[in-house]
Amino acid sequence: MKKVVVIEALKLALEGKLYEARAAADSARQDAIHEQSAAETQYDSLSIESGYLAEGQSERVEQAISAINAFNETYSLNTAEHVVEGALVQVSDEETTASNWYYIGPAEGGLKIEIGSIHVMILTLASPLGQAIAGKSLGDEVEFNFNNRIQYLCIENIL
Known part of the structure; x- marks a missing residue:
């Protein structure tokens, strides 16, 4: 990507x-x-x-x-070391082995784009998931409560 x-x-x-x-x-x-x-x-x-x-x-x-x-x-083309605004982040769900790409943006959270077969969603740091992954580094695991169900996520890639 x-x-x-x-x-x-x-x-x-x-x-x-x-x-x-x-x-x-x-x-x-x-x-x-x-x-x-x-x-x-x-x-x-x-x-x-x-x-x-x-x-x-x-x-x-x-x-x-x-x-x-x-x-x-x-926006910045530089690679980020942590999940910050302007970063492109790949997050995987350890239970389903699904992987999602998020662009950490200042606004328009929820907007989705498709690049080839890959979907990228804008995620703001004010959102619940954005708050959970903010400041995390490559390989960090995140515990995220979604609809009263704990999900374990892993930061797979930060660009």
Whole structure:
């Protein structure tokens, strides 16, 4: 796994989210000001609802821009010695021998990208799993309580 490929894929995914948010905001704004949205009676609230939707979609655009800026400030191509923000981490589950890749990011936790047959998920240090593996080193074992079930994880790789 090459970290530079993951970072480029993450940038594309974040830019895609921004594009979608802008398109939704533009559409909501057009709906809010369209002549058919004008209230015909005192009980007609279509234009008000459209305005609220446009405002919410504009907030999504701002959040997407903030996430992109946060990633641009924190990503690093250097290999990390510990699990820190900007690290690409491979974690294995000792019971199922499953292995998962996580990019430790500043925002957008849960966003998934696929590189070939490998799935990488953004994990923030504020998440429960992020808190459990924060600061760990290569080969460290982690005890993680997931749905009242203890899982034993191992840090397999840190890039």
